[in-house]
Structures are given as structure tokens and as C-alpha cells.
Amino acid sequence: MGVVMASSATVGTGLATASHAKADTPWNVWDRVATCESGNNWSINTGNGFYGGLQFTQQTWLGFGGGQYASSAQYATRDQQILIAQKTLAVQGPGAWPVCSKYAGLTRANGLAVRVDGSGPVSTPKPTPTPQPPVSRSTNRALVIDGIVGPLTTRSTQHWLGIRQDGANYYNARTVIALQARLGVNQDGIIGPITTAAMQRYLGVPRDGASQFNARTVMALQQYLNSKGM
Numbered sequence: 001m002g003v004v005m006a007s008s009a010t011v012g013t014g015l016a017t018a019s020h021a022k023a024d025t026p027w028n029v030w031d032r033v034a035t036c037e038s039g040n041n042w043s044i045n046t047g048n049g050f051y052g053g054l055q056f057t058q059q060t061w062l063g064f065g066g067g068q069y070a071s072s073a074q075y076a077t078r079d080q081q082i083l084i085a086q087k088t089l090a091v092q093g094p095g096a097w098p099v100c101s102k103y104a105g106l107t108r109a110n111g112l113a114v115r116v117d118g119s120g121p122v123s124t125p126k127p128t129p130t131p132q133p134p135v136s137r138s139t140n141r142a143l144v145i146d147g148i149v150g151p152l153t154t155r156s157t158q159h160w161l162g163i164r165q166d167g168a169n170y171y172n173a174r175t176v177i178a179l180q181a182r183l184g185v186n187q188d189g190i191i192g193p194i195t196t197a198a199m200q201r202y203l204g205v206p207r208d209g210a211s212q213f214n215a216r217t218v219m220a221l222q223q224y225l226n227s228k229g230m
Contacts, residue, residue, distance in 0.1 A: 147215030
């Protein structure tokens with residue numbers, strides 16, 4: 001898949017691998033990872049490029065299916081974040097959280113790693129998806145300028161690009177490819193620094209070297225879409 005997650009945690013030199021009881025549960029293990037990564041704050045977004053209690057990058061969150069729950073990890077529930085973490089664990093191993101996995105004693109076994117298709121050695125309950133805002137809107141309803149790519153911004157963008165409005169909660173690959181075609185950059189379906197710079201140039205906002213669509217870029221796009229009546 002090529003999706004790489006790099007933990008944001010930094011800790012002092014005195015941190016040692018934690019010792020935990022045999023009766024531990026996977027949820028306790030993930031809580032310890034979250035305590036190390038984010039202070040166990042499952043809705044955290046400090047602006048450092050890592051989101052939620054387990055500090056997912058946006059690429060990892062979407063790459064392992066998190067978009068079915070929320071557009072970004074900090075908007076998903078604890079259980080939903082853990083389910084995506086289990087899929088990440090199956091592919092990348094505990095090294096996806098290089099410091100905090102050692103602190104928490106995380107392994108593929110005690111973290112209940114599951115394959116990306118949702119199957120695994122132990123049956124895990126599927127969390128109830130977090131309700132998302134409705135994707136339908138009247139043509140006269142302006143987007144809220146909040147800097148977040150949610151279902152309404154996605155729908156408006158698809159309308160602007162002249163592609164089918166598919167009800168996605170975020171920019172999926174087909175939307176990104178159509179956007180890249182409009183911007184005249186390589187159509188690989190991934191929003192990276194080149195696509196971001198091209199989007200900023202198209203919108204007439206200063207290029208800031210961002211590696212993905214940050215809030216100021218999305219806000220400028222939302223204003224542009226509103227001006228076009230999308």
C-alpha cells in the first residue's frame with residue numbers, strides 16, 4: 001500500500017518498556033499507546049500533522065479505511081480509531097508507533113492485529129460509524145468556511161470538477177485525480193506538496209510549502225466554490 005505512519009511522540013531518555021499483567025486486554029494496550037502518544041486525548045489535533053488519540057497521519061487514516069468513519073482520525077470514536085490502528089498494526093507492526101509501542105508493550109498479538117479486509121485471528125466487534133453531516137444540500141446553500149474537507153466540501157468540489165457526486169466524506173482518489181487534471185499536475189490520486197502548491201497557485205493564495213491541503217488552503221477553496229455557486 002505504501003502508506004507509512006510515523007508516530008509523533010517524543011519522550012525522555014528515562015522511558016523504559018512497560019511491564020503489564022497477563023490479563024491485559026487489547027483495549028488497555030491501545031489506551032496505553034494513546035496515553036503515550038496524545039495524553040489519551042482521542043479528539044486531539046495540535047496542528048503537527050498527526051491526529052486523534054493514536055496520532056495517525058491523514059494518509060495512514062484514509063489508507064487503512066478510516067474515511068468510512070470520519071474524514072480525519074480526531075473526529076472518530078476511540079473504538080473506531082483502535083480498529084484502524086489494528087489494521088495498521090497488521091501491516092506495519094508495532095514500529096508504526098516506534099516509541100509508544102515499547103512503552104505500552106504493544107505486539108501484533110495483544111493489539112489484535114487484523115488484516116485490511118477486516119478479518120483476523122480474533123473476531124472484533126465493528127464499531128458503530130459516527131454519524132456524518134448529510135451530503136445533500138441545495139444549490140443556494142453556501143459552504144461553511146471551516147477549513148475542513150467534509151462531505152459538503154467534497155460534494156461541491158465534485159460538482160465544480162464535473163464528476164459524479166458519490167457521497168464520499170472526503171476527497172477520495174477519483175476526486176483527487178479529477179482535481180489534479182484540472183490543476184495540470186501528475187494524476188496519481190494523492191494530495192502531496194506538488195498538488196497542494198498547484199491548488200494554492202490556482203486559488204491565488206501564497207504558497208507555504210505545505211505537504212497536503214492545510215486549513216488555509218481548504219478555506220480558500222471553500223470560498224472559491226461559494227463564489228462559483230457550487
